[in-house]
Amino acid sequence: MYRTHTNGELRIENANQEVTLCGWVQRSKDLGGMAFVDLRDRYGITQLAFNNDVSTELCEQAKKLGREFVIQAKGIVTERSSKNKNIPTGEIEINVTELTVLKEAKLPPFTIEDETDGGEELRMQYRFLDLRRNPLKNNMILRHKMGLAARTYLDSLDFIEVETPYLIKSTPEGARDFVVPSRMNPGEFYALPQSPQTFKQLLMVSGYDRYYQIVKCFRDEDLRADRQPEFTQIDCEMAFVDQEDILNTFEGLIKKLFQELKGVSFSDDFPRMTYADAMERYGSDKPDIRFGMELNNLNALTQNKGFAIFDSAELVVGICAEGCASYSRKQMDKLTDWVRRPQIGAKGLVYVKCNEDGSFKSSVDKFYAQEDLKDWADKCGAKAGDLLLVLSGETNKVQGQMNDLRLHMGDQLELRDPNVFKPLWVMDFPLLEWDEDSERFHAMHHPFTSPKKEDFDKLDSAPGEVRANAYDLAINGVEVGGGSIRIHDKDIQSRMFDLLGFTKEEAEAQFGFLMNAFEYGAPPHGGLAFGFDRLCSLFGGQESIRDFIAFPKNNSGRDMMIDAPSRVDASQLKELSLGLKIEEKV
Secondary structure, eight states: OOOSSOTTTOOGGGTTOEEEEEEEEEEEEEOSSEEEEEEEETTEEEEEEEETTTOHHHHHHHHTOOTTOEEEEEEEEEEOSSOOTTSTTTTEEEEEEEEEEEEOOOOOSSOOSSSOSOOHHHHHHTHHHHTTSHHHHHHHHHHHHHHHHHHHHHHHTTOEEOOOOSSBOOOOSSSOOOEEEOSSSTTOEEEOOSOSHHHHHHHHHTTOOEEEEEEEEEOOOOOOTTOOSEEEEEEEEEESOOHHHHHHHHHHHHHHHHHHHHOOOOOSOOOEEEHHHHHHHHSSSSOOTTSOOOOEEOHHHHSSSSOHHHHTOSEEEEEEETTOTTOOHHHHHHHHHHHHSTTTOOSOOEEEEEOTTSOEEETTTTTSOHHHHHHHHHHHTOOTTOEEEEEEESHHHHHHHHHHHHHHHHHHTTOOOTTOOOEEEEEOOBSEEEETTTTEEEESSOTTBOBOGGGTTHHHHOGGGOBBSEEEEEETTEEEEEEEEBOOOHHHHHHHHHHTTOOHHHHHHHHHHHHHHHTTTOOOEEEEEEEHHHHHHHHTTOSOSGGGSSSOOOTTSOBTTTTBSOOOOHHHHHHTTOOOOOOOOO
16 A cells, blocks of 8 residues: 555554655755655645654655655654644654655645635636645535535435436526537437426325435526536425425434534524515515614605605615714715615615714704604614614615615624524515516426415415415525425416416426326425535535535636636537537627
């Protein structure tokens, strides 16, 4: 064997043993008559010692080793005279008696250290080097452990992992599909699955009542820090269950993951909130409930007072930032500029300072008396020394803007402790949402979500008021998973397709296989999918999912390391019966 031990394994108890180690040169030190080399592998670092008194040749050989050389070293484990308490192997070193250079290395384009000097694009181009750094290595280990813990938990509850196809039928509903041409069927295309949705429902019809899969999914959409064109889900489905069964089962999974991977225990059930309450109180369907600063509807207290901006608004909403009445004019201007940024889109910001003497100072003093401003403060639960921040406009827009402002203030006031975790089930989403551009309803989740039974009678008369039997799990303002009870009746599924504007022919062409399956004994069923990459980044205390994916894409959907996507040879296009028409960029 090339090695007898790893570089994170040896301790003082191994003193006087002869060992052989392999790895990469992290760094080296030339002390004249002695040389020291830190040898690294994924398990840790061990110091190698070379002494002229033992071998001048070995010592000179060690001094010529460059960063990231791959070497093999044989020697005796010895207690270090100068111990390093920062690493597990810091009490020992290896007095090297034999050294072999297995492979020399070019100088890396950035330092392979925890704190590197490489920018993100450069590190993505040399991802195989970036993955040698401890932060990335620890992220990959966390990902592995999370997958293992999830599989162990689900297996204990009789779930079985079933693989579903990656080459499927394209359906235009939802995000854009990645399409794959078929050589054997000229002019026809597969799509890569956005999720295994229809297949897991078919597995329920097939009698596999507890299914899961840690599965790749694909969506051709604009990217952000928490999105990738290919991502991973913990995808689950259950038959003969209701919503309560599903919530309890997968709440148990999240509790197990927190306990095993973070040492965090949740003794109580996760709190639950309706979608309507979440939007009204937080302006978000995935609220961060680690802190208060809830939204307050101020319509009744602010309108019909002669201030045109408020009078014409669909919603006037305020939050209370505790202890912020001392904000200077410069700070308030900076906050106003922040909400006016295109990413937020607010037209302006109104403030009220609750002074220590009981008076109020506001940017709209000339429209509102002190008594009015006191009513605002009372409504928002503000006290002396607090600051009210008020936005107005169309309900949907202003709720989103106020959510952004609330989170921004939470960061400014250090209220979003990354070591505190607050899960929340959000339930009773609208079944449908109206799209102004297409002038038709779209499914808020997907077309197979069941309406709540008590709202069935509204499907024809008031479809916009129908609630879905759907639920999301949010943790610290991040949606980590969601699902629903599914439609398992052909007639109800047909009504759903009608509401979404499908013709009978379109519904049959796209989903006839599923409708047909429902006629052969479909059990009541439902499920949930967790964003595996998002869970990893949440547990790892980072916002971006990229550092928890071994080989991610950049914001343009490119793999910088292998330079993909790329052009293909004309002969390949010919085999696929394809031609390209490239529009020149102006």
